[in-house]
Amino acid sequence: MYLLIGAAAALVFFIWLGRRAKSGKLKKGPWFRQGRTIAAVFAVGLGIAAVVAFMRGQWILGSILGSLSASVAGGTRYNWRMGDEATEPQVYTLAEREAFRTLGLEVGADRKTIIAAWKKRMKSAHPDQGGDAQRAARLNAARDVLLKRR
Numbered sequence: 001m002y003l004l005i006g007a008a009a010a011l012v013f014f015i016w017l018g019r020r021a022k023s024g025k026l027k028k029g030p031w032f033r034q035g036r037t038i039a040a041v042f043a044v045g046l047g048i049a050a051v052v053a054f055m056r057g058q059w060i061l062g063s064i065l066g067s068l069s070a071s072v073a074g075g076t077r078y079n080w081r082m083g084d085e086a087t088e089p090q091v092y093t094l095a096e097r098e099a100f101r102t103l104g105l106e107v108g109a110d111r112k113t114i115i116a117a118w119k120k121r122m123k124s125a126h127p128d129q130g131g132d133a134q135r136a137a138r139l140n141a142a143r144d145v146l147l148k149r150r
Contacts, residue, residue, distance in 0.1 A: 003058075007049050007065065014042045043073035099142035111147065118143040 046069035053062035092100075092107055100107045103117040121139050125131040 003049055003053060003061065007046065010042065010045050014038050039072055043069050046072060095145055099145040102138055102142040103146070109146075114143065114146050 046065050050062045050065035050069055053059075053065055090108060097107055100109065103114065103121060105113060105117050109117070118139060122136060123129060125135040125139055127133045127136060
């Protein structure tokens with residue numbers, strides 16, 4: 001019974017941890033790069049619980065925990081690359097480079113920077129604020145090109 005309660009508590013903990021990581025409220029460490037890591041750790045925990053259940057003679061509980069462990073681990077893919085140093089260099093098309101130039105950004109800016117630059121330029125370019133409709137359309141097109149890539 002205690003084993004089942006412990007497994008349920010571990011499941012709740014890993015779900016909570018995964019949601020915090022996905023929402024960005026948890027700082028990512030080297031072992032915590034992907035949500036799949038949580039699934040792998042949980043699968044190992046279930047496997048250990050299954051072995052303990054088998055050792056105690058609880059064959060049904062051990063079988064259930066072993067099956068859960070196999071199903072969780074079977075859906076987990078591993079990425080052995082660690083950090084940004086292993087990523088391949090980005091290749092940008094001419095349209096994307098022109099879009100960066102239109103928004104006044106360096107090539108390779110991240111999503112938040114793109115949106116912030118677009119908002120800043122649209123404040124003066126929007127037709128409702130006395131700007132030019134063509135300039136606003138160019139800014140919108142540049143934003144769409146860059147955000148579609150990500």
